[in-house]
Amino acid sequence: xxxxxxxxxxxxEVALLLKVDHISSVVSLxxxxxxxxxxxxxxxxxxxxxxxxxxxxxxxxxxxxxxRDFLRQVVDMALNVHDCGVxxxxxxxxxxxxxxxxxxxxxxxxxxxxxxxxxVYTEFEGKHLQS
Numbered sequence: 001x002x003x004x005x006x007x008x009x010x011x012x013e014v015a016l017l018l019k020v021d022h023i024s025s026v027v028s029l030x031x032x033x034x035x036x037x038x039x040x041x042x043x044x045x046x047x048x049x050x051x052x053x054x055x056x057x058x059x060x061x062x063x064x065x066x067x068r069d070f071l072r073q074v075v076d077m078a079l080n081v082h083d084c085g086v087x088x089x090x091x092x093x094x095x096x097x098x099x100x101x102x103x104x105x106x107x108x109x110x111x112x113x114x115x116x117x118x119x120v121y122t123e124f125e126g127k128h129l130q131s
Contacts, residue, residue, distance in 0.1 A: 011039050016113045019084045025077040026107045027097070043108070048100040051108075052093035066103070070096075073105040081107070087116045 001012040010032070017029040028044040052070070056062060062070065074091060081088055088095075090112040097106040114121065 010034075013110045013113065014039065014041065016086050016110045016115070017041075017043075019086050020081050020110075023077065023080045023084070025073065025080065025105060046097060046099050046106055049097040049106070050100065052096040052098055052105070055098045056093065069103065070098075070105060077105065077107050082116055085116045086110075086113055087121075088113050089121075 002009045003012055003015045004010075005015055005018065014029065014032050017026075020026045021028055027046070029041060030044055031042040033040040033042075050058075074096065078088065078091065088107065088110065090109060091107075095107065095109045097108055098104075099106065
């Protein structure tokens with residue numbers, strides 16, 4: 001899906017990342033390029049970070065205090081994203097980066113995201129699973 005920004009058609013993911021760019025718990029969209037067959041997104045990659053899936057795989061089960069801290073961060077980031085009029089729709093461990101120096105979480109991958117609406121969502125955007 002494409003939307004218009006400043007008179008230019010861009011992928012919905014670009015528009016949504018621009019709406020949430022000021023949220024510190026969301027990785028920043030640094031730039032994007034329109035190619036003849038695709039768009040290239042250049043995203044921030046925090047130093048010394050790993051996705052939460054790999055973090056748990058490497059370290060084993062989280063302590064209760066770490067799990068509570070991570071869950072609080074996820075809820076806060078979801079609320080902040082919603083306040084910007086965006087719903088992520090794919091919150092999972094693979095879409096959360098853990099900054100290893102400070103245990104701060106950062107949200108990535110807005111490929112399934114949408115503009116927030118107060119009604120039933122009837123369409124899916126993003127990657128479809130093949131059976």
